Amino acid sequence: MKMFAAIKPTSLMRAALLLGVIMTLSACSGDSDLREWVAQEKAKKGAPIPPLPVIKTFETFTYNDQDQRDPFSPSTAELQPANSGPRPDENRAKEPLEMFALDSLKMVGTVGGGASMEVLVKDPGGVIHRVRRNEHMGQNYGRVTAIAEDHIDLVELVSNGNGGWMERPASIALGEK
Template sequence: MLKLSHTSGLRLLGAALVCAGYAALTACTSADSDLARFIEDTKKEPGGRVEPLPEIKPYETFVYTAADMRSPFLPSTPGAGAGYSGIRPDSKRNREFLEQFSLDTLKMVGTLRLGGHMFGLVQTKDGLVHRVTAGEHLGQAEGKITDITPAKISLIEIVPDSLGGYMERPAALALNE
């Protein structure tokens, strides 16, 4: 292995630093000259054509005229709409046995006349037959029996309408022969 004295090692180190510095300085100058040449060439080229801006139409204001009308996003109050008729289910009335069944599960099976009074015979889905008369209730929609004939049992149901209130709807149980 080669032994170097302290002074010759410093000389060698100094020479290496000078070479590295020279290489770094020459590399920077060549890049700058390339950049300067590119800028000059770009300035000599003609510029592109810029399209004119489109015509801007003036903004037309909108006048909202329905501010005093009812909001469709708020629930309507009963009595406020034209469809309110004051009809309501009686929540204090005791429910009758046949009101627990849906009207389409009940079946009229006949009539019975006792002492000039007409009764209807209604069968539930479990096969039991019940005697009903006008004024009684059946079905889950507050159905009140209005008339009993040998062919059908007529009733009026109280159902919700689309305005948040209630309306009366006729219904019937017909005799199945």
């Protein structure tokens, strides 16, 4: 034990440093393989670069209709006041079939004949309703205008996008859906 006590810490540190330098130098001597591989990779030719695409030239067009109506501005018919034209009666009590979309309703038959003909309409819940002319159905204020044995004709009120309303015809055929 006295032998180790005679070694000073500074000489121990010098020996460790010398050992580290020797190991580092021995690791550097093996990098000739790496240098060869890098040289081989650099010597290889790369893939050819594809040619640039041909730029298409477009024919110019001169717009000569500046004095005409702008196709992107609303027409005079669309600028009519919102209070002109048809309007839904907001004070009218809603009928049972007005809470369903028109395409979810199904005509299943008719009752009676002539002017007193009624149509049988099945709602999505499976309940069958009797509907007469001038009654309402569908979510767009649809009013029944005509009843035939094979179809119902309606007129719906839909928004025209400018705060007004416009009428749109619709129909439901017998056995549809």
